[in-house]
Amino acid sequence: xxxxxxxxxxxxxxxxxxxxxxxxxxxxxxxxxxxxxxxxxxxxxxxxxxxxxxxxxxxxxxxxxxxxxxxxxxxxxxxxxxxxxxxxxxxxxxxxxxxxxxxxxxxxxxxxxxxxxxxxxxxxxxxxxxxxxxxxxxxxxxxxxxxxxxxxxxxxxxxxxxxxxxxxxxxxxxxxxxxxxxxxxxxxxxxxxxxxxxxxxxxxxxxxxxxxxxxxxxxxxxxxxxxxxxxxxxxxxxxxxxxxxxxxxxxxxxxxxxxxxxxxxxxxxxxxxxxxxxxxxxxxxxxxxxxxxxxxxxxxxxxxxxxxxxxxxxxxxxxxxxxxxxxxxxxxxxxxxxxxxxxxxxxxxxxxxxxxxxxxxxxxxxxxxxxxxxxxxxxxxxxxxx
Numbered sequence: 001x002x003x004x005x006x007x008x009x010x011x012x013x014x015x016x017x018x019x020x021x022x023x024x025x026x027x028x029x030x031x032x033x034x035x036x037x038x039x040x041x042x043x044x045x046x047x048x049x050x051x052x053x054x055x056x057x058x059x060x061x062x063x064x065x066x067x068x069x070x071x072x073x074x075x076x077x078x079x080x081x082x083x084x085x086x087x088x089x090x091x092x093x094x095x096x097x098x099x100x101x102x103x104x105x106x107x108x109x110x111x112x113x114x115x116x117x118x119x120x121x122x123x124x125x126x127x128x129x130x131x132x133x134x135x136x137x138x139x140x141x142x143x144x145x146x147x148x149x150x151x152x153x154x155x156x157x158x159x160x161x162x163x164x165x166x167x168x169x170x171x172x173x174x175x176x177x178x179x180x181x182x183x184x185x186x187x188x189x190x191x192x193x194x195x196x197x198x199x200x201x202x203x204x205x206x207x208x209x210x211x212x213x214x215x216x217x218x219x220x221x222x223x224x225x226x227x228x229x230x231x232x233x234x235x236x237x238x239x240x241x242x243x244x245x246x247x248x249x250x251x252x253x254x255x256x257x258x259x260x261x262x263x264x265x266x267x268x269x270x271x272x273x274x275x276x277x278x279x280x281x282x283x284x285x286x287x288x289x290x291x292x293x294x295x296x297x298x299x300x301x302x303x304x305x306x307x308x309x310x311x312x313x314x315x316x317x318x319x320x321x322x323x324x325x326x327x328x329x330x331x332x333x334x335x336x337x338x339x340x341x342x343x344x345x346x347x348x349x350x351x352x353x354x355x356x357x358x359x360x361x362x363x364x365x366x367x368x369x370x371x372x373x374x375x376x377x378x379x380x381x382x383x384x385x386x
Contacts, residue, residue: 009138009256015163017244025268060104083163125282126259135365139256164237189237271350
């Protein structure tokens with residue numbers, strides 16, 4: 001698309017019901033990598049469901065014979081740390097928890113142990129030079145807003161907030177470059193002793209305005225450009241008002257809708273599942289290519305077959321911004337990046353704990369140490385082949 005257009009992305013808080021589930025599931029993935037000894041054959045594919053005063057755990061885990069994980073204790077600790085400690089919310093760390101996690105099928109290990117992919121499917125990676133993070137601007141700002149709201153809640157800077165919420169940002173683009181921030185929408189539950197107008201003013205002054213001022217983009221504040229709690233009231237959020245399930249926020253987790261998605265969720269899966277490791281590798285490739293000056297915007301698709309190591313296909317789309325032919329870019333990818341699952345896990349150091357921090361505020365555009373797929377460590381290799 002060329003010319004002038006609007007694009008919108010959303011993010012959700014760590015206390016959103018779906019994100020509670022993602023975080024519990026990823027906490028269990030971390031647990032399999034926190035065990036002593038060789039963890040290279042430890043695996044997890046765990047799903048969580050939450051609703052009013054209830055949590056269900058299900059899925060498959062492979063850990064050494066005789067080892068154990070206290071799944072219920074991990075779930076309760078996670079619920080408590082997210083901020084669900086008030087019985088008045090009809091969901092807290094003392095809720096009923098049912099555990100249906102069992103041992104993973106040995107047939108899956110037949111192909112994975114030999115270095116093959118843990119499943120079939122296609123994964124996408126995307127990068128754009130419109131922000132310092134090589135991410136679309138709308139999702140970048142949406143993540144920053146909701147993360148700042150969560151931090152203000154947890155550190156009591158804004159003590160009347162409750163642990164659920166969403167942010168949504170609409171950006172005006174001109175020829176795929178952001179030129180203004182058109183609309184900011186926030187939904188966040190709060191203690192009923194405070195009015196919606198009080199919450200709206202506090203969130204704008206302490207969260208939104210300082211973040212917007214970091215960017216050299218205009219924003220005209222009005223009743224239409226900034227909306228908080230569109231119905232006018234929201235005091236009870238969390239699982240009592242919306243059932244949550246692992247893996248339902250895959251667009252929030254990736255590029256806010258700006259890039260395509262293969263359909264596979266990330267949270268709860270160890271990196272032998274290419275839904276996760278393949279998507280991380282694709283982002284690593286796309287970001288390094290854009291940083292190397294190959295294109296201004298770039299998307300890559302990688303496809304795998306269960307039990308087979310090499311991708312069955314690699315596709316690149318530069319949306320008309322490429323400086324070389326897309327077929328040549330694919331050849332550069334094949335020379336610079338090893339996209340076999342075992343190599344991805346080795347190069348990106350994926351068989352280590354720390355997945356819990358990926359479960360909220362997006363898996364891409366982050367600078368924390370765990371986010372190895374964000375490193376610009378192949379730029380010179382790419383440029384030497386241009």
